[in-house]
Each structure stands twice: as structure tokens, then as C-alpha cells.
Amino acid sequence: MTTATRAPTATQRTNVDRFLTLIRIALITFVTVGLLAFIAQQISPTNPFAEWANPGADRLTGSAFRELVISGLNIGVMYGLIALGYSMVYGVLGFINFAHGEVFMWSVMSGWITSEKLFEAGLWEDFFIPALLFTVLVSVTVSTTLAVVMERVAYRPLRGSPRLIPLITSIGVSFFLQNVAIGLFGPAAKRYPQLPEWMSKRYEVFGIPGLEVEGTKILIFVVSTISMVGLWYYVERTKTGKAMRAVAEDKEIAALMGIDVDKTIVRTFAVGGAMAGVAGILWGLLFRSVVATTGFLPGIKAFTAAVLGGVGNLGGAMAGGITLGVGESVGPLVLLEPLGIPGVSQLKDAVAFVLLIAVLLFKPSGLFGERLSAEDRA
Amino acid sequence: MKLSKKILVLLGILLSFAMIAAACGSDDDSDETATTDEPAETTDEPAAEEPAAEEPAAEEPAAAPAGDYLGDGSLGVVTVASGEAVQIRSLEAITGDVAFLGLPNERATSFAVADYGQIKGFDVSVGTGLDDLCSAEGGQAAAQTIVADEQVVGVIGTSCSGAATAAAPLISESGGVLISPSNTSPALTSDLAGTAGENYNVGYYRTAHNDLFQGAAMANFVFTDLGLTTAAAIHDGDPYTQGLAQSFADAFTELGGEVTGFTGVGKEDTDMVPVLTEVAAATPEALFFPIFQPAGDFIAAQAPTVPGLEATVLLAADGLLVDGFLELPESEGMYFSGPDTRFGENVNEATGKNASDILTAYEAEYGEAPSAPFWGHSYDATTLLLEAIDAASYLDGDNLVIDRAGIREYFSTVAGFSGIIGSISCDDFGDCGSQKITVIEHLSSADIEASKANVVFEFAPA
């Protein structure tokens, strides 16, 4: 290192810093004004500040707000489940597997095929619970298999090449999986069969009056929680989980411990695929519709959630998913609507990505990410 | 290491801004096209070549003014040599999600050409059907191909309003005409009160209705027939849905109703609770969402679960008046506006064929009923173009000479033309449709054909 190469780096750094600081200030200002306007509007839509911000302001009712939060949490836990797959693969292999969103889509797709067949056989309505369990089993098997095959066929031959190469490959795999789905099932939207009455009914939760949640959404929360706890136990408390974390940190030394690194990587893909499978069937039950492009947006959002939470960190992936889900659900109406921005619900995706920027600006390693020292990365 | 991380963050930010910009893409498009139709010196490349190439041809009519024909030669002429065919083109959405809309249009055009026969002893060729991809980009690319061929005198298309906003300026500048069977955006013609729409171009005509009528029809139905006084509208950012939602809102307000919410969703959105919560704040009695599948499916399914919308009447337009949507149990009880497709035995005066003959021929040829209602509009549009060519051409020796200005002149005089869709008259801004709108009530997802015929409201401009 000579001083000559160092000098421009230093000035570059300050310029970049200055620019980032400006953006930080702008973000804080925007969020503060938005929040103040929201509070003003909640106190009274006719108060001068709220009027100034948005002449047509309406107060957001408690039940509406609750609905937004519940729906956001719902989407959020599903983002979180998908994000786990991104995070785990990144942790172990250090690249973002962009085809993971398609693994999710394939789960929704298999869920549709299975439930449709069961419906045609008259089993879906008469034996709903076993039929649902069977559907879950099929979907999770499909997504897990797909993830494992993908690793074996597309990524293992690239082990040891620069990270950019598997990354680009994963984009290719993603297109491939999407187009195969179009080829097999056509581009039109497929509909899941109707759910039984008691699934779509609303139930009072925790005995809190007014806090009513649909059966499907309760199911989503319960299943996601169980999956998360199960995964946490698997990764943190079992020997294989320990091996997985060891491989993530240092493959060579992990091998020195006698760990079969290849097998562990396959397991990582399998577990990520299974989580996407669970998310897929939940998604199918909630929205009851699937197309070949269903995986794209949730995939991108889940990837965002993984980065938001600190990529490589499992708790972070879940927290990132929930933050993103609630953020994009609540954000438009709480931050943007009071500012009089028209058509705020269309800005949902923008809110999600701005949220990511905001977090990265203040904590570049994500919400729960650890700062890796140079030695760790070497 | 630290620096590169910062640069990464910075890149991330730029990337995200780019994504946001892309998300607002539809707005950008309309801005661009808005600037191109300033009565423009914006000479696009093909337009620049065009006059130069036409100059020698333009001298001919002065030498041989043979007989009675429309046109003053101001846009140049096209000379079709003996044995050659008169060239027109079809520009429809024939691939992808929207192929269901464009394919029947393209097929009806070929029927019309076959039924019409020769023009002054010359065959008419549609060439290979071009694809508008239902997007501005697709419309632009196809239009450039079209204007590069000087023999082409007219185009039937586009299927989608978005494609027309890009294709119409190019075709207009080259002196051609574009006649759409299914564009309905008011921006392409006029506000029906004498002001040109922001994407209006001379030489653009359509046999489809203007969505101002569809919006007005729905507003009248909701306000007068259903007796509801509050309503909200949701679009998906597309010029068609945005225009229709807007015209509904304007007409509803004018009638004395209150529009409590006007907002948009993303075409790829699945979770509609946020947007529905936004409109539910004012508990509207009616909710009009003239969008497409699959976003429409999610709104129909989720709306009844959102507090404040449980009892709201759901309304949609022809975009969702498709089998895939009507088959959903959630769509039962909804109302749909759309063009009046009860063509009955209407006869096209140029070919003498009636609507049921054409339908029978269509089904015989393609083994299915038309997947969208604009086949009649397309048939009429094509015969109008052929009539215009006939009126604006003359024989010069063995050659047929067609005056481009004459074709436009013909359209300005169309009044009371009897077509499949009814009586056709063109206004000053190219609106030639019959403008008849019907509203149907969807009774049962098990019998969608019955629902399609269940007209509860008719609307035609005074």
C-alpha cells in the first residue's frame, strides 16, 4: 500500500459519507413529518397540521389499523419462512440463491394440484384435515426435493468458483423453474378449492373483544411459529444443526472435525426448501390462487427480509420478514397517506424497499447481523 | 473493506430508486407520449424518411386526376402496381396474458377482408399479424415496422390502449390511419366535450366505446338504479383502468354522489388488505375496480373480510367480465359493465354479412367462441378501412392510386354506417363506436352464460 493509492480512497470515502448522511437526514425528516401528520390526523382530521399535510385526511380507525397489522404480520411470517432459505444458503455458501422464490412457487403449485385432485375425488370437503395434511406433505416434499436437486445439479459443480457465478446461475435456474411451470400448467391463474366454512370464519383471539382473526390467518401464525421453533431447535440444539453452523463458518475446519461438508450443504438446501414449502402451502391457503410468477414478488421480498434482518442470521430472517410485512402493510397508510400522497397503496413495494435502505443506512449489517471482522471473512 | 460496503449500500439505494421509478412506470409512459403529441416538430426517424420518399409519388396525382375520389394528395399517395395487393396491417395483442383480447380481433379482421373482396379489382393483404404485446414498447416497435413499409395504407389495432399511445403518433405522422377495435381510453380520443385527449393523434379512429361512456354508465347505474350515494374506485396504474376508474368517479360526482376513495394497486399484488383498508375508512356503499385478473380475484375475495366493506356492492368492468373470474364463487352478486354485445342480426352494410353468420363462421374456423367481445368491432373497423380505401383511390392505367389524405377524409364523413355493432358515426376525434354499454348482474358462478345475458341496465349516449 502506497500513500498514492490511499489518498483518493480517503476523499472518496468522505464524499460517499456525506451523501449517505444527507439521505439519512432526508429519511428521518420524512418519517418524522409523516408520523407527526399521522398523529395529528388521528387526534383530529381537521387540526391545522393534518389539514396542511393532507386536506382530505380521514382518521384511521382502530379496527382498520388492527386489520392492517394482522395482515402485515401474516404476510410477514410467510416472508420470514421463505427468507430462512435465502439466509441459510447464504450462510453456508455465501451466495444468494435467487431461485429460492421459485421453490416457493412450486410448493404453491403442488399444493394447488394436490388439493384440486383431492377436491375432484370429493375428499377435500369431506376429510378436510387429513386432505390438508396430505397436501402439506406433498408440497413440502416437492419443494425440498427441488431444492436438493437444484444444489446437486446447478450449484455443486460450481463449488469453489467465485460467488458471482453461482449467483448468476441461480438467476438462470429461477427462469428455468418458472418457465417449466408455465410450460406444464399454462400461464393462467389456478384456483385452490374452497376452504370449509370454519376456516374462513373469524375467531376472537386471546379473549380480546374486537380482536377477531380469520381461521386461515390463525392457522398461518400457528404453523409458522411451530416451523420456526422446530427449525430453531434443529439448528441450535441438534448435532446436525451444530455441524451446519460449523460448515457455515469454516468448511475446512468443519471437515477437520469429521463433518461431511457436502451432506451438510445438501441438508441446508433441504431445510430451506422445506420452509419455503410450508410458506407455499400457507400462501396457497390464504390467497387460494397461483400462477407461474407467484414466486417472484414474495421471493424478492423474502430476500429483502433476509438482508433486512442480517443475512445469515435465522432469527434475523424471521424478524426481517415480520418487519417488512408489517412495514409495507402499515407504512403507506400511516406514513404516506397523512402526507396527502395519492394512491398510497400502490407504493407498498416502494415502502418495502425504502425500509430496507433505511435499515441498511443505519445498520449496514442488517437488524441482527453481526459485523464480521476482516479475519472472519478471509 | 469498509468503503466497499458503503458503496454497496449506495448502490443498493440507487437500485431501489430505480425499482421505485419502474413501479411508477406507467406514469412515465403517459408523460412521454404526452410530449410526443404536442402537434409536433418531433420528427422521428421514420417520419423523416417518409416525406422524402413520397415526394416523387406526390407529383403523379397532379398529372392524372382520374375521376371522383376523396383526398387532396397532401399526405402523399400510395401506388399499387397491377397484380400487387393493397397492404393493410393487423396490430393486436396476440401473445401472452392478453392474447384472449387480441386474437378474436385479428381473426375478425381476416374475415372482413375475405368477405369484402377486391377493391377496384385489387386484392387486399393483411400481411402477417403483428403483436402489440399490450404495452407501449410493443406498440412502438410494431409501429416502426409498419411505417417503414410505404405500401401500408392503414392499420387495424391496437388491442390495448397502452400500445396505442405509442403506436398512434408514429402512424399518424407517417400519414397512415390506425383504427382500433378495442382501445377504450379517453386519452386516445377526447373528453367528449370538444377537448382532445392527451394522447390524441389525427388519423386515429376506433369502433370501441370511449370509457367515459362506460364510466358514466356504471355511475348512472349505481346512483340511479341501485340508489347508492357513496362509492370508491380502485385501478392498477394501467391507462385503461385508471381512465375508466376516473371517468366513473367524475360521472358519479356529477350525478351528486360522493367518491370516498380513489386509489391504486400493483398488478402483482396479492395482499389487498392494505388497499381495502384504505378505501374502507369511509365505508363506501359501492366499490368499482375495473382491473384484471389476478389482482381482481384477490380484491373480490378479500373485500368482504375487511371491516367497513362487508356490505359494500362490488362492481367491475369488462376487464373482469371473463370466464375465469365469473367462475369464482366470490364474484357472485357483482355487477359488470361492458360493451353491449347483443349484436343479434345486425348487418354490416359493406359485406352484407350479419352478426350471427360471422359468429358461426368463426366458431367453425377456430372451434371456439370469440374469447373477447370486440370481434364485431374489429370486423366493422376493417370494413370501414376498406371502404375508405375504395373511396380514396382511383385507377391510373393498370395501377391503383390511393390518396392517404382521402382515407382520413372518409372517416370524418362516416355517419350512420350500419355495422355489426350497430350504427357507426365518427366524431371529430376518432370516436366511431356505437357507445352502447350494458351492465350485467352476476347471479351464479355455476351458470356464467346466464349471468352474461342478465342485462340489468342499458346505457347509450343521448
Add this chain to the structure above:
Amino acid sequence: MSVEADGATPILEFRNINTHYGAVHILKDVDLAIYPGELVCLLGGNASGKSTTLKTLLGMVTPTTGEVVLDGEVVNDKPTSYRVERGVTMVPENRRLFKRLTVKENLELGAYLRTDKDGIANDLERIYTMFPRVKERLSQRAGTLSGGEQQMVAMGRALMAQPRVLLMDEPSMGLAPALVQTNFALIEEIHDSGVAIFMVEQNANMALSIADRGWVLQTGRVVLDDTADALMANPELRASYLGG
């Protein structure tokens, strides 16, 4: 063949090993033999091929020609895990702990291939008595420990595999001088418990002071092969490695 070749089978042996990284010839006709219970060291400067020797022993690098022999069995095509299972393990250079895992998890991973629960528990206790400091930090993440503590965990982790031969890559690297002393005392202690030790070290003085035998590697070739005492006395070696 070897100075201490008294008829016993070597536990680990290189027979005429050659290795290449691409076109670069690293190890050239290397013969080594480590006998049970020995403490031997491999000396050499930078890029002399010391690390490659260790990696080849463990199966992380495959030799182009020659045989790696473990307990009389040729293991050229056997993976690292197989060799670990047969009693070879290593304390890597710079310790290379799993920094995000707890101290306890690091130790447990050392016993990854073992299934004898009681034996593992016993060995853990043994390590706690050997390194009381480690016991205090069991639930801490390994990355938060000091360099000396990390060295203890690294040794503990290797011992958990119940090695018969322990490879040590630069045990004095990056440690304060006082810690180097303790460290070598520990190595002797482990050696005394019956484990054969093969140490790669730049600090020749220190290494030879506890070793039985030593080799000197120069640009991939074994140039000296003798007892530790003889090597200490070798004027050539004194000049190049022993600083005097």
C-alpha cells in the same frame, strides 16, 4: 530409514510424496514417518511446503504421486473425516475456532464422530481440569475469548477427537511470548499423555527444545532429518533458523 526405526509401524507416513498446485511443484519426493507416542517437528521457512504437508496428511490436498499411509493403510483417496475417525487431527494455524459458536459447542464438535456419550463427558471433564479458564467460559461465543484462551479451546477441541496423532500448525503463531511458553508446556503435557505430536513450527528453538526428532523442509524438499539434539547442534541450521 528413520533414526528411531526400531521395528514399530509408523502411525502416519509419507512415501515419496509429490504435490502440485496447478503447475507449481510444492512437495518434492518427501518421505516422513511418525511413530506412536513421538513428538516430532517440521521446520522450514515461508513457502517451504509446511502447510501443504499438513493438508496432505489430512486429505485436504491430494498428492500427485506417492502414498499417504495411516496405520499401514494407504489413505490417498480417503476423505478427511475418515482420517479423523482413525485418530488424526489438527490444531490449525491461528486456531480457527468457530467464532460464532459457543466454547462448549466448539469442544463438542471436536467429538463429532464419536458416539460414546460417557467417554465424551469424561473427556470434557478432563479438558475442564486441564484448562480451568475454559470451563468458566463455556457458554460464551468463542470469538469473544482472548488469544490464549482460544488456543486452549483449540487444543481442547482437538483432544476431544481422541487423537493418536495430533498435528499442530504453528502453535506459537500470534501468541504473546509468555503464552508461547505455557503453550509449549501444554503440548508437552499432551505428549506425555501418550499422543503422538507432529508440529510444524517456525520457532525452531522452541520446537526442538521439546521434540524428539525433526525435519527441515526447504522449497518442498526434506534437507535435514535428525534427532532434535543433533539438529540443535547443526551449524547450518543454527545459521539459518536458530538466529545465531
